[in-house]
Amino acid sequence: MPGIFESLLATTRRDLLLAWKRPGDVLNPLFFFAMVCTLFPLAVGPSPEQLEFSGPGVLWVAALLATLLSLNSLFLSDFEDGSLDQLLVSPQPLPVLVLGKTLAHWLTAGLPLVFVSPILALTYNMPVSVMGVMMLTLLLGTISLSLLGSIGAALTVGLHRGTALLSLLILPLAMPIMILGANAVSLAAHDDVYTTGIWALGAYAIASVSLAPYATAAALRISNE
Amino acid sequence: MLIRGERCLFQGLSFALESGALLVLEGRNGSGKTSLIRAIAGMLSLEQGTVYWDDVPVEKQRQTFHGNLVWLAHRTGLKGDLTLVENLGFERSLRAHSTRDAEDVYERLGIARLKKLILRSLSAGQQRRVALARMLLADVPLWFMDEPFTNLDREGRALVLELVEEHLGRGGMCVMAAHQDVEIDAPTTRVKIQ
Amino acid sequence: MWKWFHQLASPPHFYRIAEILSPWLAIPGLVLIAYGLWQGLFVVPMDYQQGDAFRIIYVHVPAAYLSLMAYMIMATAGAVGLIWRIKLAHAVAAAAAPIGAAFTFLALATGSIWGRPMWGTWWEWGDPRMMSELILLFLYFGYMALRGAIDDTAKADKASAVLALVGIVNVVIVHFSVEWWSSLHQGQTVFKKGTMDAEMRIPLLIMLIGFTLLFGSMLLRRIRTEVLYRERRTRWVREMILATGDGT
Numbered sequence: 001m002p003g004i005f006e007s008l009l010a011t012t013r014r015d016l017l018l019a020w021k022r023p024g025d026v027l028n029p030l031f032f033f034a035m036v037c038t039l040f041p042l043a044v045g046p047s048p049e050q051l052e053f054s055g056p057g058v059l060w061v062a063a064l065l066a067t068l069l070s071l072n073s074l075f076l077s078d079f080e081d082g083s084l085d086q087l088l089v090s091p092q093p094l095p096v097l098v099l100g101k102t103l104a105h106w107l108t109a110g111l112p113l114v115f116v117s118p119i120l121a122l123t124y125n126m127p128v129s130v131m132g133v134m135m136l137t138l139l140l141g142t143i144s145l146s147l148l149g150s151i152g153a154a155l156t157v158g159l160h161r162g163t164a165l166l167s168l169l170i171l172p173l174a175m176p177i178m179i180l181g182a183n184a185v186s187l188a189a190h191d192d193v194y195t196t197g198i199w200a201l202g203a204y205a206i207a208s209v210s211l212a213p214y215a216t217a218a219a220l221r222i223s224n225e
Numbered sequence: 226m227l228i229r230g231e232r233c234l235f236q237g238l239s240f241a242l243e244s245g246a247l248l249v250l251e252g253r254n255g256s257g258k259t260s261l262i263r264a265i266a267g268m269l270s271l272e273q274g275t276v277y278w279d280d281v282p283v284e285k286q287r288q289t290f291h292g293n294l295v296w297l298a299h300r301t302g303l304k305g306d307l308t309l310v311e312n313l314g315f316e317r318s319l320r321a322h323s324t325r326d327a328e329d330v331y332e333r334l335g336i337a338r339l340k341k342l343i344l345r346s347l348s349a350g351q352q353r354r355v356a357l358a359r360m361l362l363a364d365v366p367l368w369f370m371d372e373p374f375t376n377l378d379r380e381g382r383a384l385v386l387e388l389v390e391e392h393l394g395r396g397g398m399c400v401m402a403a404h405q406d407v408e409i410d411a412p413t414t415r416v417k418i419q
Numbered sequence: 420m421w422k423w424f425h426q427l428a429s430p431p432h433f434y435r436i437a438e439i440l441s442p443w444l445a446i447p448g449l450v451l452i453a454y455g456l457w458q459g460l461f462v463v464p465m466d467y468q469q470g471d472a473f474r475i476i477y478v479h480v481p482a483a484y485l486s487l488m489a490y491m492i493m494a495t496a497g498a499v500g501l502i503w504r505i506k507l508a509h510a511v512a513a514a515a516a517p518i519g520a521a522f523t524f525l526a527l528a529t530g531s532i533w534g535r536p537m538w539g540t541w542w543e544w545g546d547p548r549m550m551s552e553l554i555l556l557f558l559y560f561g562y563m564a565l566r567g568a569i570d571d572t573a574k575a576d577k578a579s580a581v582l583a584l585v586g587i588v589n590v591v592i593v594h595f596s597v598e599w600w601s602s603l604h605q606g607q608t609v610f611k612k613g614t615m616d617a618e619m620r621i622p623l624l625i626m627l628i629g630f631t632l633l634f635g636s637m638l639l640r641r642i643r644t645e646v647l648y649r650e651r652r653t654r655w656v657r658e659m660i661l662a663t664g665d666g667t
Contacts, residue, residue, distance in 0.1 A: 001292065001321040010318040014304070014311075021306045082300025088268050089369075091292035092319050151585055155578050159568045169561040169582065172554050173589050176596035183603055196599070204592075215585055222577040225269050228573070 007092040011100025012107075018077075019108045025073065026108045029066040033113055036062035037120045048125055055124030056134060056185035060178050062120075063113050063138055064145065068167050068174075070109040071149040074101065075157040075220065084157075084224050094220065095213035102150045102213070110142030126189070133188040133198075137181035140201040147205075147212035148173045154219035177204060226273040229260050238274075240414060242400065244366075245393050247411050250402040252418030258402040259298075259371055261418070265400060266296055266369050292321065295363040298371035301356040305345035309336065309355055312344060316359050323364040330361045334384070349376040357388065368392060368399040428505045430646045431655040437639040445636035451629025458622035472536045477623060479529035481630035482522045483548075486555060487590070489519025489634070493562070494587045497580030507642075509576035510649060512583065513566065514641035518634065520559035526552050547594075547601035554593050558586045572649060 002010070019026055040058045041051060078084040087097050117138055118131045126134065152170040156162040184197025227235045234257040242248050250258040263269045265276055267283060267290065276283045278290045296302075303312045317323060331337040334354045344352055353376050360368060368389070374382045386409060389399055393411040401407060426432050459477035493515040500508035530549050531541055543549065562579055569575035650656050 002318060007319055010315060014307075014315045017311065018304060018306055078302075080300075081304070082298060082302035083304065084302075085268060085296060085298065085300070086302035086316075089266055089291050089294060089296045090319055091288055091321070093288070151581075155565060155582060156568070161568070165561075165564055165568055168557070168564055172557045172561060172593070173585065175554055176589070176592045179596045179600045183600055187603070200596075200599075215581060219578065219581050221268075222574060222581065225571075225574055229571075 001091060004093070004096050008096050008100040008103070011097050012104045015101050015104030016107065019104065025070070026112065029070040029109050030112055030116055032069055033062050033066040033116065034120060036065055037123070051123075052125040052189075055121060055126045056130075056189060057182045058124065059117055059121060059134065060138075060141075060182035060185070063117070063142065064174055064178050066113060067109060067142060067145045067149060068170060069163075070105070071146075071153045071170070072156075072163040072166055074105050074150055074153040076153075076162075079157045079224070084220065088221060088224060094217040098150065098154075098216045098220065099209070099213040102146050102216070105150070106143060106146040110146050111139075113142060114138045130185060130189045133194060134185045136198060137184050137201055140198070140205045141177050141181040143205045144177050144201070144208045145174055147208035147216075148177075150216045151212055151219055154216045154223060157220070157223050177201070180204070226271065227257075227260060227264050227269070228272045229257070229269075233272075234260055238416075240416065242398050242414070243412075244396045244398060245411060246398060247389065247393060247407075247409055247413045248398075248400045249407050249413060249415045250400070250418060251404070251406075251415055252402075253404055256418045258404075258418050262369060262371050262400060262402045266294065267291070293365050294367040294369060295360050295365050296369045296371075297356055297360055297373060299375055301352060303344055303352065303355060303359070306343060308343050309340050309347075309358075312355070313359055313362060317362065320363055320365075323362050325362050325364050327362060330358050333361075334358050350378065350381055353377055353381065354384075357385065361388065366397045368397060368401075370399065370401045370403075372402060372404070374403065374405065428507050430507055430510075430650050430653075431659075433507055434643055434646050437643050441636045441639045441643075444632045444639065448629050448632030448634075448636060451625050452633065455622045455626035455629055459626065463619050463622055472533060475529050475533045477626045479526060479533055480623060481627050482526035482529060483552060484627060485630060485634050486519055486523035486526050486552065488631075489515050489522060489638075490555065490558070490583070490586070490590065492638075493519060494580075494583040497576075497583045500576060501580045506649070507646070509573075509580070510642055510645040511638075512580065513576070514638055514645045516559060516563050516566070518637055518641060520556065520563065522634070523552060523556045523559060527556065545601055545604055547597040550597045550601070551590075551594050554597070555590065558589065562586070 037058060040054070044050065075084065078087065087094060090097060114135050117135060121131050121134060149166075149170050152166045152173070155169060156166045159165060180197045180200050184194045184201070187194035187197065226233065226237075238261075240248065250261055252258045260269060264271050267276070267287070278286065278293065283290045307315075313327070328337065331340065334357055336351060336354050336358060339347060339351060339355075344355065347355070357373075370385075370389075373385050377385065386407070389401075390409055390411060393399060393409070407413075427436070455477060460474055463474070465471055493512045496508045496511040496515065499505055500512065527549065530546075530552065534543055534546070534549070535541055562582055565582055566575045566579045569578055647656060
């Protein structure tokens with residue numbers, strides 16, 4: 001019987017393969033990310049000081065919203081075509097399979113945001129030194145967001161108006177992550193000590209990886225009944 | 226006891242399945258046989274009652290139980306965007322090593338020439354055959370089949386019956402939910418659901 | 420003792436006990452609240468720093484405390500229902516949610532009123548306690564929205580139980596992260612836990628107990644309604660309706 005690691009990789013691989021065949025699913029959240037970053041100056045004015053000041057926050061909110069948008073599809077297609085049934089009766093532990101899927105989701109939805117963020121940060125006059133911190137916070141933060149989001153996605157899969165409900169459920173969970181991330185970047189921008197935020201985000205990510213898959217698995221079993 | 230929504234679907238049921246035997250749940254659409262078969266397989270929780278595998282309750286050995294069964298239903302759980310080989314390859318990577326040869330199975334089911342095509346381009350009947358291939362390749366004793374004859378022509382249906390008979394002959398077991406009569410040359414328990 | 424617990428978990432049994440118990444909680448509760456309010460609003464002397472505005476804590480603090488307690492009850496009941504499959508536990512969770520949300524809203528409203536003279540604004544984004552309370556309100560809304568979105572009661576029970584448990588962890592984390600955030604931005608907070616004279620503290624205690632009793636009574640009444648709805652097709656409910664004529 002294949003071990004946990006192999007099953008995890010197999011599941012991630014399949015989902016990545018599926019994402020590869022539908023590039024739109026990967027690109028849409030990225031465009032959304034860019035668009036939200038564009039909306040802000042349009043709405044409150046393009047004064048450079050204001051932009052530089054609010055850069056970390058805006059980027060983080062945009063990243064959060066873009067991730068939320070992409071979460072709805074995490075289990076939806078599996079629910080619809082019967083793959084979820086197969087996952088539930090698989091000899092492999094469900095939390096492992098769920099972690100595999102979430103990992104694939106992060107690789108296609110979270111990680112790209114991290115790489116695209118410097119470009120948008122430039123438009124917000126973010127100094128390069130701060131960008132490094134920002135990317136690190138986004139890296140750690142999106143991991144937690146994907147994992148927490150998977151719980152919400154599992155609870156709302158197949159429900160009428162699932163996306164809106166998903167967002168409502170996830171936002172309170174996501175707020176601490178955003179607070180930690182955005183403010184760490186702000187601190188870095190003011191040359192303050194920001195490591196507390198980074199450590200906290202790291203701890204959050206580790207805790208999410210260890211605990212979220214169990215909650216998601218439980219939620220999937222319930223939702224699939 | 227199985228409760229679905231506000232309705233109590235079943236109460237006081239009890240049956241046993243032995244090696245080489247078939248259990249058929251017969252009933253019209255909507256009679257609850259899908260709920261029952263899903264409950265036995267472990268996808269639906271029972272209000273009261275236990276399913277045993279080898280005299281041990283399934284809750285205590287979920288991994289083992291699932292390692293010994295394979296599920297086939299109308300929604301096949303195969304990915305339309307992936308090819309046959311990609312789909313079945315994924316399944317195999319989650320299960321213990323199979324003694325079956327993949328090529329033989331493809332030949333048997335008449336899908337060998339479809340290997341490199343993505344499933345979306347196959348007909349419904351062909352996709353069913355791919356699902357059957359998955360069943361054979363899993364190489365497990367317990368088969369669960371929920372309405373296995375949908376989308377199959379007469380030839381396809383005969384093939385399914387043949388496969389089930391062979392499986393039972395080798396000592397396998399099968400739980401089937403069907404709304405038509407199923408005649409198989411093997412010990413059969415029928416549960417008629419009104 | 421377990422026998423008693425099992426008896427209590429049976430819906431018809433609980434229904435009868437709750438009916439009897441409820442006024443025994445409500446009346447003392449209301450009396451205590453009335454007394455506490457009179458003391459707090461009229462008798463206790465004015466605060467040195469905040470003038471008369473601080474008097475609202477006699478409603479705000481119990482409301483905030485109960486908003487958290489209701490969530491704990493909701494999550495614990497959900498867990499009990501999930502793990503031990505006790506249906507009544509799910510009814511308790513479902514009943515606690517709207518009451519908890521109402522108290523949260525009350526806490527936010529009274530907090531806002533309290534802060535207005537000090538902040539000059541109706542809402543101060545920088546206050547960590549208020550922010551945590553606001554996020555708690557969102558958690559309640561999410562819980563109730565999830566329940567509402569799932570038609571099957573049993574499924575809704577289980578799903579919302581999972582959500583409440585995840586939320587419990589979050590309540591703790593939110594509290595700490597918002598405090599950190601607030602300390603960064605030097606938010607104005609008026610809710611310092613400074614020392615309070617015994618004179619001021621006693622009415623607060625009275626209000627706390629009074630409100631808790633009232634909450635208990637409200638919860639029992641709501642649970643009864645939930646039980647009645649969930650068990651509407653069972654024999655005992657039917658018999659009760661036939662016997663009393665209107666089911667009350």
